[in-house]
Structure formats: structure tokens, C-alpha cells
Amino acid sequence: MSIWDWEYVWEAMPYLLQGAIVTVQATFIGFAIALVLGLVFALIRQSQNRIISGTMAEIIEFIRSTPLLLQIFFVYFVGPQFGIVIPAWTAGIGVLGIHYAAYCSECYRAGIENVDGGQWEACTALNLSMARAWRVIILPQAIPPIVPSLGNYFIGMFKDTPILAAIAILEMLQQAKNFGAENYRYIEAITMAGALYLLFSLVASVIVQMISLWLNRRYHLQ
Amino acid sequence: MGIGFMNEFALGFSVAALFKGAAVTLFVTTGASIVAIVLGLAVGLVRVSTLAPLRWLAVAYIEFFRGTSMLVQLYWWFFVLPIFGLSLSPWTVAIVGVGMNVSGYGAELVRAAIQSVDRGQYEASTALNFPRLTMMRRIIVPQAIRGMLPPWGNLLIELLKGTSLIFFITITELTTASKLAADATGNYLLFFAVALFGYYLIARAIITPLVRWLERRFSRGFIREAVA
Numbered sequence: 001m002s003i004w005d006w007e008y009v010w011e012a013m014p015y016l017l018q019g020a021i022v023t024v025q026a027t028f029i030g031f032a033i034a035l036v037l038g039l040v041f042a043l044i045r046q047s048q049n050r051i052i053s054g055t056m057a058e059i060i061e062f063i064r065s066t067p068l069l070l071q072i073f074f075v076y077f078v079g080p081q082f083g084i085v086i087p088a089w090t091a092g093i094g095v096l097g098i099h100y101a102a103y104c105s106e107c108y109r110a111g112i113e114n115v116d117g118g119q120w121e122a123c124t125a126l127n128l129s130m131a132r133a134w135r136v137i138i139l140p141q142a143i144p145p146i147v148p149s150l151g152n153y154f155i156g157m158f159k160d161t162p163i164l165a166a167i168a169i170l171e172m173l174q175q176a177k178n179f180g181a182e183n184y185r186y187i188e189a190i191t192m193a194g195a196l197y198l199l200f201s202l203v204a205s206v207i208v209q210m211i212s213l214w215l216n217r218r219y220h221l222q
Numbered sequence: 223m224g225i226g227f228m229n230e231f232a233l234g235f236s237v238a239a240l241f242k243g244a245a246v247t248l249f250v251t252t253g254a255s256i257v258a259i260v261l262g263l264a265v266g267l268v269r270v271s272t273l274a275p276l277r278w279l280a281v282a283y284i285e286f287f288r289g290t291s292m293l294v295q296l297y298w299w300f301f302v303l304p305i306f307g308l309s310l311s312p313w314t315v316a317i318v319g320v321g322m323n324v325s326g327y328g329a330e331l332v333r334a335a336i337q338s339v340d341r342g343q344y345e346a347s348t349a350l351n352f353p354r355l356t357m358m359r360r361i362i363v364p365q366a367i368r369g370m371l372p373p374w375g376n377l378l379i380e381l382l383k384g385t386s387l388i389f390f391i392t393i394t395e396l397t398t399a400s401k402l403a404a405d406a407t408g409n410y411l412l413f414f415a416v417a418l419f420g421y422y423l424i425a426r427a428i429i430t431p432l433v434r435w436l437e438r439r440f441s442r443g444f445i446r447e448a449v450a
Binding site for chain 1: 286289290291292293294295297298301302305306379382383384385386387389390397400401404408409410411414415417418421422425426
């Protein structure tokens with residue numbers, strides 16, 4: 001048997017692609033949660049109330065400095081101890097979203113803090129309500145510059161999806177490993193999985209760059 | 223009565239296992255950090271080399287380790303390399319695998335920090351007729367280190383979290399130990415909460431103060447930064 005067998009690669013492909021669909025789904029849904037929740041976290045952090053903003057900051061720090069795997073275990077296994085059964089898919093993607101929401105909220109914060117202070121004063125002068133100031137003036141200026149760093153987290157999240165295998169979600173890497181284990185021949189399946197991750201993250205980084213360019217043009221940033 | 227005793231026995235046993243797991247996590251984190259820092263610095267410096275082929279090699283290294291998932295890399299070290307006759311112990315895979323993955327990110331931090339050193343410093347070195355090596359060693363890198371330390375702190379916390387992935391390659395570190403303990407006793411809330419706080423403690427009580435201390439140490443003599 002040779003070291004690399006192309007026929008075996010084609011045999012593995014359907015399994016890998018089946019896993020790839022799960023991986024891509026998890027990434028998109030998870031990142032949608034992260035984007036929305038991250039903004040909510042960031043806005044809570046901007047609260048005038050010291051206790052609220054301090055607590056939020058501490059929660060974000062905690063989420064950011066503990067491992068995703070353990071957080072997934074926590075949500076997935078602790079629930080049933082109290083009679084609340086959360087399906088693996090919901091728990092996995094939910095935690096993925098919350099974990100990255102903590103990172104995204106730091107991006108949003110950087111964007112919000114970079115908006116010139118005069119913009120806030122102008123909002124006050126124009127007697128805009130708080131909600132309107134955020135929506136119409138501050139966020140449209142805060143978000144476009146941080147799209148590249150949000151994009152990095154998108155790719156980071158994509159590469160974290162194999163962790164979902166720990167709670168029996170059949171994503172791409174788990175499919176590869178299972179397929180390898182069936183024949184005790186891991187090399188093709190795992191290498192191809194690696195190549196697919198590389199391919200997808202390259203495609204994703206091109207898309208992120210395009211979105212970033214489009215936003216910069218639209219908001220005349222450069 | 224009998225069951226109560228068994229539960230207590232299992233609990234004591236599991237707590238001991240948890241401490242051992244925390245020690246393993248600390249050990250792997252330390253080892254992988256050394257690998258990541260050494261390789262990150264080396265590759266980062268090659269990345270800003272004046273020789274184009276060397277630069278391309280560094281770019282390939284960085285893109286490879288940053289472009290694929292850490293878990294894919296660990297599987298590759300653990301399941302694929304033995305096919306080429308290179309069987310590594312799980313410990314080697316854990317330390318080298320996690321360390322090399324993080325070194326890809328570290329190399330980018332090194333590059334960014336070196337490139338953000340003021341242009342004038344390079345020009346002054348040229349004016350003083352320093353060879354490039356002396357310029358890097360005496361002028362550029364000492365200034366770049368101060369800039370790269372805070373992001374390295376974040377990266378080392380990422381590394382600490384990354385060590386939880388060796389769960390998948392048969393080493394009983396903190397995450398694995400907490401899973402085993404929770405499975406054995408049925409008390410998932412207790413053991414996972416303790417493990418989460420364990421990681422938080424390592425990050426906040428060891429890594430962050432260590433990096434802060436290094437920042438202060440490397441900032442000696444830079445009055446502007448010391449005040450700010």
C-alpha cells in the first residue's frame with residue numbers, strides 16, 4: 001500500500017463534505033449570534049452605571065480566559081443534572097456564539113472608543129435621543145473600521161468548530177477521524193480535512209477583505 | 223451509608239485528580255509557551271529578513287499554522303506522523319503541537335512590532351553605520367519587545383486555553399480531569415465550575431502578572447511609557 005492513495009481520498013470526500021456542511025452551518029449561525037450578542041455586550045459595557053459596566057467587563061474577561069471546550073461541557077452536561085436537557089447542536093453553537101461574542105465585544109469597544117468625542121457633543125447639540133445617536137451617528141462610524149478584526153474572529157471561530165466533536169456533533173474533522181478509524185488509515189482523511197480548512201479560511205479572508213473594502217467606499221473612509 | 227461513603231471516596235479521589243490535571247495543564251502551558259516564544263521570535267525575525275526566499279519560507283510557515291485548526295494539527299502530529307515512522311509521545315505532541323500552532327500567531331506579533339518601530343530608528347542606525355544584525359539586536363528588537371509584550375500576554379492566554387484541546391489526545395490535563403471527575407461523581411456543576419475557575423486563575427494570577435512584570439522590566443529607561 002502506498003503512502004498516499006488518491007482513490008481513498010475520493011472515497012473519503014463525501015464524508016468530509018457532509019462534515020463540511022455541518023462545520024459551515026455552525027460557523028455562520030455561531031457568528032451571527034456572536035455579532036449580535038457582542039454588540040449587546042459592548043453597549044452594556046458602555047453603560048454609565050459603574051457596577052453594570054464593571055460586571056460586564058469581568059464577565060467578558062472570564063469568558064475570554066477560559067477554554068471553549070470546557071464551556072461547552074459546562075452548558076451541555078450541567079443542564080441535565082438539573083433536569084434541563086439542551087440538544088448538543090443548540091448547546092454547541094450557543095456556546096460558540098457566546099464565546100466569540102466576548103471577543104467581538106472587545107472589537108466593538110475599540111471601534112466605539114475611536115469615534116471622535118465631538119460626535120457625541122454634536123448629538124447632544126442636535127438634541128438626538130440616546131438610541132438615535134447610537135443608531136444613526138456612532139455605530140455607523142464605529143463598525144466599518146473594525147470589520148477586518150471581526151473577520152479574523154470569523155475565521156478563528158471556523159477553526160474552533162472541531163471542538164464541537166466533543167459533544168458528538170459530526171463536523172468535518174470528526175468525520176475525517178471516523179473515516180480514518182474505520183480503515184485505520186488516517187493520512188488521507190485528516191490531510192484532506194486540513195486542506196479544506198485551509199481552503200475555506202482563505203476564501204473567507206478574501207470575502208472579509210471585500211466586505212471591508214465595500215464598507216470603506218460606502219462610508220468614505222479612505 | 224455505604225453509598226455515602228463511596229461518594230465521599232470518589233469525591234476525594236476526583237479532587238486529587240483535578241489538582242494533578244491542573245499541574246499537567248501548567249506544565250504543558252509552560253513547555254508550549256517556550257516553544258511558541260522561541261519559534262515565534264525566530265520566524266518573526268526571518269519574516270522581516272532582507273532575503274526574499276527566507277521571507278517566503280516564513281510566510282508559508284505562518285500561513286500554514288494560522289490557516290488550519292489547532293485540533294487538525296494535533297491530529298496530524300498524533301495520527302498521521304506515525305505513518306511516516308515518526309511516533310511522538312502524547313506529551314511531545316501536546317507541547318510541540320500547541321507551541322508551534324501558537325508560534326504562527328506569535329511570529330505575526332513579532333513582525334508587527336518590529337515594523338512599528340519608528341522609521342527614524344532605522345535611518346539613525348544606517349547613519350551610524352551599524353551592520354544590520356547589530357541594528358536589529360541593539361536598536362530595533364529591544365524597542366519592539368515593549369510593543370509586542372501586551373499582545374503576547376493575550377496570546378499566552380489563548381495558548382493556555384488551547385491546551386484544553388489535548389483532551390483529544392489522551393493526556394489527562396485539567397479539562398479531561400474535570401470531565402472524568404464529573405462523570406465519576408455525577409456532579410457536573412461542581413467540577414466544571416472548579417475547572418473553569420482554575421483556568422481563570424492561571425490566566426489572571428500567573429500569566430497576566432508575569433507579562434505585566436516583563437512589561438515593566440523592559441520599559442526601564444523609557445520614561446514616557448513608564449508614566450503612561
